Amino acid sequence: MTAALLIEQLLNGVQFGLMLFLMAAGLTLVFGVMGLINLAHGSLYMVGAFACAAVANFTGSFWIGLGASLAAAAAAGAIIEIVVIRRLYNRDHLDQVLATFALILIFSEGTRWVFGSFPLFLDVPELLSGPVSLPFGVQYSIYRLAIIVIGCLVALGLYLLITKTRLGIRIRAGESDRAMIAALGIDIRTLYTIVFALGAGLAGLAGALVGAIQSVQVGMGEPVLILAFVVIVIGGIGSIKGSLFGSLLVGLVDTMGRFLLPSFFKLFMDPSQATSVGSALASMLIYILMALVLVVKPKGLFSANA
Amino acid sequence: MLNVSRETILNCLLALTLLVVPFIALSLDEPFYVTLATRVAIYALAGVGLNLALGLGGLISFGHAAFFGIGGYAVGILASHALNYEPHFSSPFELEGTTQMLILWLVAMIVSGLAALIIGLFSLRTSGVYFIMITLAFAQMIYYFAISWPAYGGEDGLSIYVRNGFPGVNTLIPINFFLITFGVLMSALFLVATLRNSRFGAALQAARQNEDRLSAVGIKPFNIRLATFVISAMITGLAGALFADLNRFVSPNMLSWHTSGEIMVFVILGGVGRLFGPVAGAALFILFEFIFGGLTEHWMFFLGLVLLAVVLFARGGLIGSLAGKVRYD
Structure with missing residues (x-):
């Protein structure tokens, strides 16, 4: 195992x-501001x-x-917020889970209807294709960088x-x-729609960026959604800082685990x-890792508002 | 006699219909419907398990597919060892596989109960949204484990070549297998009804309604919830064991988050917390799949629309709309 390989995996x-x-930033914002658990985030x-x-x-x-992905996901987010999600803020979490599960079924099957079951291919743009040389002899994909x-x-x-804007x-x-912000004359309904569309746009951007290195297919969002849940549980619900920390932790632990564990077990087992x-x-x-964090801090490492 | 509620009458009708339909199908020489009814019974059983935790205990578990799949894999693994005549391990003592349903069920329930004990110990420390996300995450962990562990088929799943045996019954005949599953479903419903009316059931519902008061009378909500979670998982695990025998196949699909969602849908369509809710819900689900699945391959799209409408406008599910609100008497 060389240092170059290790740096590449890092x-x-x-x-x-x-x-x-x-993904997690949008989820945690929507949960923090509206108190809503959104399973359909993976669909966006x-x-x-x-x-x-x-x-x-x-x-x-x-x-x-890429621009279209942001616009389409934000628009889809705004539409489902106005049509469905808005009715769920005062409901219990069970109703939110079910309604957003129903949205997943509608989005997944609707997409399959329009685009068919075969994955679409999205090429990395020419400007960013090919590797780049980094220090220590590392060759790394420009696109990933x-x-x-x-x-x-x-x-x-x-x-x-x-932190800096009025929004x-x-x-x-x-x-x-x-209740207080509504009493101060802020149009809370529009604010909710904006927050939801913002989260949706971020999810759509992530989907488009990852789509170019993996395949674009129905159901691609759910594994990522569940990982984003793990991130939020580790970082603490409602905390953007926690979700950044949790994301990097999960990303590194998962990638390094897949890379290092098999070689680790080869030290004392047959290959x-x-x-x-x-x-x-x-x-x-x-x-x-999530279970361990739960034992130490049941509300997550950076719980904002418990 | 006058004191019989509409819900009780509805429950009896549901059970009777489910029992009679396969026999009518047989007499019309349509054996396919017997399998359909068996699926209803098994799905309902999985729902009965979840309904105990979700409806009575208020524990929104989005990870019951884990127990459904573990039950299925317990059957698949034991049966495959028995059919290959290779013991699971030979030291310190020899443990052979088996093809006896009664033993398989017991193992399936014990293993899924143990899994629930471990998952519950972690996830019940939290509540609300955290609980939903954590149960989902743990189920996903087991799903990925099943996919990446190659010994028992990995991603391809595991076939059971001959349906396992039940003492004195030929399980290969569909109607016999249906009667077995129906019997198991009715026993589980009886168990849940008994539990609900017991002191344990009262404590469980109190834990859902007001945790602080329950603690104040000296009962720990955590212990009650953990016990419920384990019993609930054991029932769903048993359903998984029966499902494995119905299809003679287990695959990681049984463990996927989509299965968790479907089990929850059975409970919701029928009515949360209603004794026969999962039976009504599973029957509706299968009917929906059968009717719309024949019309379009995109029936899931319409299922999504219906589910959305039920959640937004028709809370209480089928039993709720037919028998009225829950009576606390």
């Missing part, structure tokens, strides 16, 4: 973590990926596709939005006291057995 972990962050991820693939194939430009940069920029932008003040006020034990354990690693 970068992969960071890239994976930042994409998880784009899928909508973003499909919009990007369809528009990029039609126009031939990945960048227009670009994803890391975009992820960092979004995290920074989100931080500035929440951010309203969002934070909505998190701490919903084929080591690979199967190592990969099975690696697939469970982040959940074990």
